[in-house]
Amino acid sequence: MSRKKVYFLHSNIGQQLTGIEKSAMKRGNMFVKYLDVEPVFVTVNKNINIHTNWERYIANGVVDKNISMINLFEYFQRSEEGKELPPFQIKREPAYGYENETSNEKLHVRMFDTNNNLVKYIIYRSNKKLDYINYFHNGKKIVRDRFNRFGQLSHTEYLREDNTVYMTEYFDVYGKRVITKYEDGPYLISDENSVFKAVLPDEQALILYFLKKIIGQEEHVVIIDRNKKYSSLFIGNKQLNVKTISVFHSTFFSNTTFRSKVNKNYKEVLNSPYSFDHIVVLTNNQKRDIEKQYGIQNLAAIPHPCQLADSLAQKKPTVNKLVSVSRLVSEKNIDHLLEIITIVKKHIPDVLLEIYGGGKEQQQLKKLAQSLDLMDNVSFNGYVDKVEDVYDSGELFLFAGQAEGFTMSVLESLACGCPVGSYNVRYGVDELIQEDENGFLVTFGDKEKFAEKIVTYLNKSRDEKKIYRQKAKHSAVDYTEDKVADKWRDLLNNLI
CATH class of the missing domain: 3.40.50.2000 (Glycogen Phosphorylase B;)
Structure with missing residues (x-):
């Protein structure tokens, strides 16, 4: 079975x-x-x-x-069958005019008719395969073809005058229509002969x-x-x-x-x-x-699982370095961390906060860091897939969110032996962080106290920080994969 x-x-x-x-x-x-x-x-x-x-x-x-x-x-x-098929090729028409330019490693081709009217705008990816084609009529964009990662036609979008999409046709890699989607429904499903066989009212x-x-x-x-x-x-x-x-x-x-x-x-x-x-x-x-x-x-x-770090003896966090791993969105309150660092900087001038993650607030946060004169104390390092090296490099992980279901990044940090400073919010941090053992908790919004606790921790001796790191790793023991798997096994056994 x-x-x-x-x-x-x-x-x-x-x-x-x-x-x-x-x-x-x-x-x-x-x-x-x-x-x-x-x-x-x-x-x-x-x-x-x-x-x-x-x-x-x-x-x-x-x-x-x-x-x-x-x-x-x-x-x-x-779509995955397209791996074995040739990409779509555009035949160059000698009667038309062409203008080529390269931008961000993509080739942009403009195609003009005999009256010098733009009729197609073609974009190729850096791998030379088609990305999309915009079609024009009387100076208006009317249709857009989009291509899959193997270069075959994926779908065609039909556009209004304001460039919004009112209908989309999706094709399989062999060129047969499989789904027709109208803006507010319905969805029309086609059979292998592109004949409609199901009408579905909505998503x-x-x-x-x-x-x-x-x-x-x-x-x-x-x-x-x-x-x-x-x-x-x-x-x-x-x-x-x-x-x-x-x-x-x-x-x-x-x-x-x-x-x-x-x-x-x-x-x-x-x-x-x-x-x-x-x-x-x-x-x-x-x-x-x-x-x-x-x-x-x-x-x-049932909490998130974690993997405990190997021996902490080989890990050497950078002195006075703080780290944050978060989406750069308003609910994560990264602006609070920047304001907190301005206070810390008065006591520890070389303090450094490295922020990892992306999001819609990034440019605004960079401007705030500049206005607070933190360009030498804060760096924005973008999104990373694997964050273990980030936690290993920091003396303290900072979290300033206002509400969470668990705060996985806090658990990951502790499992790597990096203590955590956080606002005391629901849920998760109050179950993960033990005051003055593996980090600290501060009332939400109390930036002065947050900064004070950061300064206090950074001024601890090397041996004191070592004890914090050991306790941080130990506090994640109950969340290891094998223990969390036991909880899921019990739950699934009751269902299956």
Whole structure:
């Protein structure tokens, strides 16, 4: 009998992972290593580079090579079969004029008709394969062709005058139309002869149609990591023969001050908790709070897993170096860290904060660092796949978020023997950080106290810091893969 599959339901695999994808990959790696199940990532967003991204994460050791990833559009478009097929080639038409230029390693070709009107704008990737073609009529862009990573036509977008898309046709690698999508629905599914065989009213219906195709009738388990995208499919009449686990990756509330507003990602689950076989949260404190507020009984607290660092004796953190690993978005409060460093700098002029991660706040944060005269004390180092070297290099990891479901980066830092300074917020940090043992906690928003505690720690002796690092690593012992795997094994055994 084949192994049971466990499907992880996601939206996308981007060039930069969010905490949700990263934590799910860690879970998948743990399942491969310790549990007799086969993890399968399921994604439903259209992303031409999704398999390129996935392969990079495998190559960099972020996700196990034995974990597969199935994307909705690539499934219907048979995209991976394009590896064995020739790329689309544009024939040069001698009657038309051409202008070529290279920008960011891409070749840009403009094509003009005999009246010198622009009719095509063609972009080639650095590997010489087509990226996209814009088509023009009377000076207006009307259609855009996009090509997959192997250079075959992926989909055609039909544009309004304001360049918004009103209809998209998706093709398989053999040139046959497989999906037609209208802006607000419906989705039309075509058979092998490009004849319409199904009309689906909206994206949810398309996702359900796809899940039925890939999961089939044999009973498996689905773990819903992106609840806003998938939860409604499992509420009410059971439409798939699966056992369901909903995972809360963040707090169940969105109002961090009064906790009076339910997080929209989990609202449907909390309103219909028994439509799911189990709900998994990441901390015991969140489990108790949900049980108390909602009376829900099918809850389990299972944290993220970690891998403990090897011997700390060989690790030599840079003196006065602080590190932060985070998406650069407003809720992570990186601006607080910059303001805190201005205070620390008054006492330790050579203090350095290295920030790793990307996001929409990056340019604004760089300007803030410049205005605070921190250009010699703060560096923005972008996104990195593997962060262990970052934690190894810092004397202290800093976290300033206002609300979290667990704070995986804090656990990763501790597991590498890097103590943590953090605001005391729900959830996770209060269960991970022991005051004056493996780091410190500060009331949210108290930047003066945060800075004071940083200065105090950086001024400790080498031997004192060594004890902190040892205790940091020891505090992550209960979160090692084998122990977290035991919790998942118990849960899955009760379902399968």
